[in-house]
Amino acid sequence: MKHYYHLKCSFSSFGLLLTIMIFFSACHSQGEKKQSEKSEKEEIESAAIENQLKEDLKKSKLILYSLPSPLETSMLIKKAGATFDKTRLNSPGNISKYNTNLKMALNLGIYSADLSYSSLFDQSETTIEYMNVARQLAEELGVLGIVDEATIKKLEENMNNREVVMDIISETYMNANAYLSDNNRAAVSVMVLAGGWIEGLYLASSLTNGSVENNKNLVERILYQKLSLETLLNMLETYQDNPDIAKLIGIFKELQAAFDKVTIVNTSPIEAITDTVRRLTTIRAESEIEIEPEDFVRLCKKIEEIRSDFVS
Amino acid sequence: MPAKYKYRIKALKKLKKEWYIGILMVSFLTGILPSASPQCSGFARALSKPELSPYVHDGNFTATILGEGETVILRKTIFQGQKYRFVVKGIADLPPIHFRILHDNQILFDNARYDYASKWDFTAEATRTISIEVTVTEDDNSQTQKGGCVAILVGIDPNR
Incomplete structure (x- = not known):
C-alpha cells in the first residue's frame, strides 16, 4: 500500500542512486561521439557494471506495514x-x-x-x-x-x-x-x-x-x-x-x-509445521510476557x- | 482490464528491461512511486479479496505496483489463537508471484514449494511480528519487463 511503504535506503542504495543519476547524466551530456569512441574493453566493463547495478537494484526492497485493523x-x-x-x-x-x-x-x-x-x-x-x-x-x-x-x-x-x-x-x-x-x-x-x-x-x-x-x-x-x-x-x-x-x-x-516496561522473552525457537493437504501452516513458539x-x-x-x- | 491499464502495460513493454528497472528504482528512491493506483485498489477489491472467503478480510488495504524481480515486504504482527489466510496475487500479465513468510530471517513458509500458491492458511500459536516477502519472479523467456499491481490481503477466520 502506498501509504504504508518505507524504503530501506541504505548507504549502498544512496550510492546506487548517485550512480544511476551520474549514468543518466553522462548518457545525456556526452553524446554519440563519445559513445562511438568507446573501446570494446570499456563496453565489456560497462556491461559488467550495469549487470551489477541490476543485481543491486533488485536487492532494494520496499517495506510496508500492517497494523491490526x-x-x-x-x-x-x-x-x-x-x-x-x-x-x-x-x-x-x-x-x-x-x-x-x-x-x-x-x-x-x-x-x-x-x-x-x-x-x-x-x-x-x-x-x-x-x-x-x-x-x-x-x-x-x-x-x-x-x-x-x-x-x-x-x-x-x-x-x-x-x-x-x-x-x-x-x-x-x-x-x-x-x-x-x-x-x-x-x-x-x-x-x-x-x-x-x-x-x-x-x-x-x-x-x-x-x-x-x-x-x-x-x-x-x-x-x-x-x-x-x-x-x-x-x-x-x-x-x-x-x-x-x-x-x-x-x-x-x-x-x-x-x-518499555513490558518484557517479552521468547523461550523457544519459532517453528512452522505445514500440512500440505489442508494447505495450512501452523506457527509455534513459546514466550513469556510480563509487567x-x-x-x-x-x-x-x-x-x-x-x-x-x-x-x- | 481497464483500457488505461492495458495502455500502461503496453508502454512498459516498449522499455528495455534494465532501463525499466532503473527508472522504477529511481522513482522508489525519490518517492515518486510506488503509487497503488485506483486500478490497483480495484484489482485488490475485485479479484484478490474474493479469494479470502470464507475468511473475513481484516480491512487493511495493501497493494502496490511491482516489476519483475522486485520485492516488497509486509511486516505484520500475528496473534496467538488467530487463524489467518494470506492472499498474494498479481495481475494476470505478471509472472508467478513468489511469497515467503519470514521471522528473523528464518523461512517459515515458501510458496515456491507449492506451485506458487496464491493463498495459504496459517494458524498462529504464538504472537510474533512476521515478514511477508513478496517477489515478482522473472520471465527468462521474455525480452521485455513486465510490471503491474500486486495485492497482499489478510483474512481472519471468524469462527476461531
Whole structure:
C-alpha cells in the first residue's frame, strides 16, 4: 500500500542512486561521439557494471506495514472474554468538535473501531448508529462515496448475520483507506489507522479496569500491542515531514516509554509445521510476557490520556 | 482490464528491461512511486479479496505496483489463537508471484514449494511480528519487463 511503504535506503542504495543519476547524466551530456569512441574493453566493463547495478537494484526492497485493523482488534478483545460496554465508546455527539484534518482522521478511525466492537457483540442499533457517524465523518474528511444508502440498507437487512456485517465493515474500512491512498492523502490514511488502533487499545485496557488480575487473556493481548506500536511508529515515520504526523510521533513515543516496561522473552525457537493437504501452516513458539501491576496501571492511564486527547 | 491499464502495460513493454528497472528504482528512491493506483485498489477489491472467503478480510488495504524481480515486504504482527489466510496475487500479465513468510530471517513458509500458491492458511500459536516477502519472479523467456499491481490481503477466520 502506498501509504504504508518505507524504503530501506541504505548507504549502498544512496550510492546506487548517485550512480544511476551520474549514468543518466553522462548518457545525456556526452553524446554519440563519445559513445562511438568507446573501446570494446570499456563496453565489456560497462556491461559488467550495469549487470551489477541490476543485481543491486533488485536487492532494494520496499517495506510496508500492517497494523491490526479495528476488526481484528475487536475479535481479539472478544476472544479474550471481554464484554460489551457502550459507555466506553466515543459519543456520536462529539462529531461536531472535529474540525481539523487530524481530528477528523483520528476520529474516523476511532468510530470505525467502535463500530467493529459493537458489531462483534451483536449490538445492532449501535452498529448502525456508528456506521452513520463514520459515514458523516468520512464525508467531512472528503472521503466520498465510501458508505452509501445501499450499504446502510444492506447492513440493516443483515444485522443478524454477523459475517455479512463484518464483511461490510471491513469493505468500508478498506475503501476509505484505498480512497485516501489513491488520492495522494496517504498521511491522512495513517492518521485514520492510528485512531483505530488507539481506540482498540483503549477499549481493551479500560475493560480491565487497570488490573492485571481481572482478565489475564485480555491483559496479555494488550501487552503484545507493544509489537504493533513499533509497526505504527514505523508507519508514522514514513510521513514525519507532515506536522500532524510529527505531533503523533511525539505522542506515541510517550506511549512507547510506557510499553518499555513490558518484557517479552521468547523461550523457544519459532517453528512452522505445514500440512500440505489442508494447505495450512501452523506457527509455534513459546514466550513469556510480563509487567509489574503498577506499570500496567500507568500504561492504562497513558492510553486513556492519549485517547481523551484524540476525542476531545 | 481497464483500457488505461492495458495502455500502461503496453508502454512498459516498449522499455528495455534494465532501463525499466532503473527508472522504477529511481522513482522508489525519490518517492515518486510506488503509487497503488485506483486500478490497483480495484484489482485488490475485485479479484484478490474474493479469494479470502470464507475468511473475513481484516480491512487493511495493501497493494502496490511491482516489476519483475522486485520485492516488497509486509511486516505484520500475528496473534496467538488467530487463524489467518494470506492472499498474494498479481495481475494476470505478471509472472508467478513468489511469497515467503519470514521471522528473523528464518523461512517459515515458501510458496515456491507449492506451485506458487496464491493463498495459504496459517494458524498462529504464538504472537510474533512476521515478514511477508513478496517477489515478482522473472520471465527468462521474455525480452521485455513486465510490471503491474500486486495485492497482499489478510483474512481472519471468524469462527476461531
